[in-house]
Amino acid sequence: MAEISIKRIEKFLVPYRIVKGKRFRLEDIDPGDTRGLKSEQKAEARELLARGVEWLAEEQEKLYAQDRWSVLLVFQAMDAAGKDSTIKHVMSGVNPQGVHVTSFKAPSAEELDHDFLWRCVKALPERGRIGIFNRSYYEEVLVVRVHQEFLAGQKLPPELVTRDVWQERFEAIRNFERYLARNGCLILKFFLHVSRGEQKKRFLERLDRPEKNWKFSSADVHERRHWKDYMRAYEDMIRRTAAEHAPWYVIPADNKWFTRLAVATAIVAGIGRLDLAFPKVDAAKRKDFAEARKALLED
């Protein structure tokens, strides 16, 4: 089994783990930060990531065998911050049957005929499983807040849409997450914090490298004009929805090798705290096993 000290890695995460939002300021977290690790230590970081991935695979088996907890990992970020590749790398060792990724795009006509949590509730992980939300109900206080014309398209009764709408959505989300936590769902939320400059560099790469062309979207470039509004919305979102039972991890995302390591570390720490173990075999089961063994041998 991979040796991991949960205490040590919790220390590593301290600057990024937000559980009390009140004083949170996005400007306090530098997207280029690597927690003192130098880019020459990339190989070491990869080694650590590999250990984390291996550990996660082992824990996921226990999670499944126990069938008590579920794990919900929420990923939010600006375009090109590396959500997809982070999910891919961090989950690479886990049994695909134990994990389910759901990507939330602009809502469909059917989805708009329901409350905003509906489509996410449907995608929640069962006990024993890990659910990953690639974007989530948080889009409702991000893209919809930045582009308020989307709100008009949500078919809400007009008298219910007041200037308190965003605070009401935060309240709904807080209550929802508390409800899930009380039902045995471990919630970890990630904001991959990329800088505007690094995003530009990555968009240019998508244009310049044929194998990356498919990822390029001119709408994403247009969206950069709203950068400040997005950052304000992200900051407010974290301030209003960070909680001990549903922490936000604000992960510097200008260096992919660091982003992956930090996200894996946070997941290891979160699942580590559950102190999972394979279910114990009781005396009755042991007797049952002995009889089965006897039957098999005599077969």
Ligand code: ATP
């Ligand atoms: P990638 O670009 O890496 O494939 P993505 O998550 O950006 O991944 P897209 O299909 O490009 O996927 O974008 C999804 C879009 O849907 C985003 O711009 C997002 O803001 C938008 N979206 C998600 N939820 C909502 C919502 N509730 N209302 C309006 N737009 C939403």
Ligand code: MG
């Ligand atoms: Mg996109």
